[in-house]
Amino acid sequence: MRSDKKFKSKVMRAAKKIHNAGGCDAADEYSRGYDDAISLALLNLMEETGFVIEDIVDYEEDEKI
Numbered sequence: 001m002r003s004d005k006k007f008k009s010k011v012m013r014a015a016k017k018i019h020n021a022g023g024c025d026a027a028d029e030y031s032r033g034y035d036d037a038i039s040l041a042l043l044n045l046m047e048e049t050g051f052v053i054e055d056i057v058d059y060e061e062d063e064k065i
Contacts, residue, residue: 011049015056018042 022038024031046052 011045012051012056012059015042015045015049015051016059018045019053019056 018038018041022035022042024035026032026035042053042056046056
């Protein structure tokens with residue numbers, strides 16, 4: 001059986017990595033599509049887990065949840 005705190009920590013760590021992968025804000029079509037895909041992946045993760053973007057942005061990897 002998995003620990004809920006350990007699972008939450010892993011999900012938050014993954015969400016933070018997804019968030020950090022986005023944000024290139026380039027003007028070309030490919031880069032806009034990349035940012036849109038990152039945003040969609042993060043939105044889906046938040047919808048499924050109930051996490052909010054503020055928690056993800058503020059998450060520190062060595063934080064104990």
